[in-house]
Amino acid sequence: MTGSALPETVVRDLLNDGTVLERVKVEDLLPVAAGVRPAALVVIPSDLPDALTLGGAIDALVSQRRVRWQAAVRPLARLRRQAEALREVYARVVEASASYRGLKGWIERLGLSAWQLEVRPTVRYLVVYRDPSPVPLLAELAQMLTERRKRIAGWVETDPKFAELLGKVLGYPACCLDNYVRHLAQGVPYEDGMAAQLAARVARGEEPDEAVFFAAGFLPCDPGCPAARAVGTGIREALAAWGPELAERCRQVCRHNLVEAARPPAERRRYVEVLERTRRLLGGYDEA
Numbered sequence: 001m002t003g004s005a006l007p008e009t010v011v012r013d014l015l016n017d018g019t020v021l022e023r024v025k026v027e028d029l030l031p032v033a034a035g036v037r038p039a040a041l042v043v044i045p046s047d048l049p050d051a052l053t054l055g056g057a058i059d060a061l062v063s064q065r066r067v068r069w070q071a072a073v074r075p076l077a078r079l080r081r082q083a084e085a086l087r088e089v090y091a092r093v094v095e096a097s098a099s100y101r102g103l104k105g106w107i108e109r110l111g112l113s114a115w116q117l118e119v120r121p122t123v124r125y126l127v128v129y130r131d132p133s134p135v136p137l138l139a140e141l142a143q144m145l146t147e148r149r150k151r152i153a154g155w156v157e158t159d160p161k162f163a164e165l166l167g168k169v170l171g172y173p174a175c176c177l178d179n180y181v182r183h184l185a186q187g188v189p190y191e192d193g194m195a196a197q198l199a200a201r202v203a204r205g206e207e208p209d210e211a212v213f214f215a216a217g218f219l220p221c222d223p224g225c226p227a228a229r230a231v232g233t234g235i236r237e238a239l240a241a242w243g244p245e246l247a248e249r250c251r252q253v254c255r256h257n258l259v260e261a262a263r264p265p266a267e268r269r270r271y272v273e274v275l276e277r278t279r280r281l282l283g284g285y286d287e288a
């Protein structure tokens with residue numbers, strides 16, 4: 001099925017549905033349905049439109065349940081009970097929410113499948129795909145997460161092996177993926193390097209091509225990377241088959257990703273600190 005083979009009425013309905021984020025429609029669901037991305041990553045609950053409300057509901061329920069794991073004397077038992085309580089809260093709040101069920105409904109209506117990876121008890125990666133080719137790598141990722149949980153190995157986002165496998169699933173260009181994984185392995189955040197490269201370009205009066213930033217969370221090896229530009233341009237052209245307006249919406253989403261990538265490191269860190277502090281104030285907890 002090519003992009004245009006998906007009934008236009010289905011695409012229209014999706015574009016008019018306010019319960020799915022514009023970014024999720026334009027950079028994830030439609031490119032995968034069109035066959036121009038092998039898979040896309042939707043982070044749950046943060047990629048749901050009511051993520052803040054859901055996050056607040058999770059925090060409120062978690063603070064009620066804290067007594068369940070605080071009673072455990074041994075640290076391992078405590079962590080296990082905490083994870084169980086958080087999973088139960090996630091199911092009650094997120095899986096029961098209209099926005100999550102709406103998203104799952106769209107995945108089905110577009111003829112797609114979704115593989116859920118538990119990165120933390122209340123954070124899931126929903127990997128959306130059409131053709132089953134990513135399945136063996138997804139199974140490997142799931143296995144890696146299970147192993148890490150047994151060892152209580154901490155947050156997985158900074159694990160180079162995990163990033164490499166996930167990047168392959170998502171079809172990121174090899175040059176960009178190698179570069180990102182190398183930075184992770186060296187403990188140097190590439191996000192800072194990318195922001196500096198973009199700032200230097202703008203200072204030289206160059207306008208970076210937004211097509212290179214075709215997915216949130218993807219960082220090209222260079223703002224001018226031809227492989228990343230080819231992916232981004234391919235996505236835009238496939239979406240244009242459903243109308244020129246969609247190509248423009250694609251441009252806007254990529255432009256937003258570019259602005260995020262250009263955010264100065266100090267500003268980004270401050271933003272993360274504010275988020276973490278808010279979470280602690282709301283009755284925070286550390287998820288292993």
Ligand SMILES: [Zn+2]
Nearest residue numbers: 175176221225
């Ligand atoms: Zn590249």
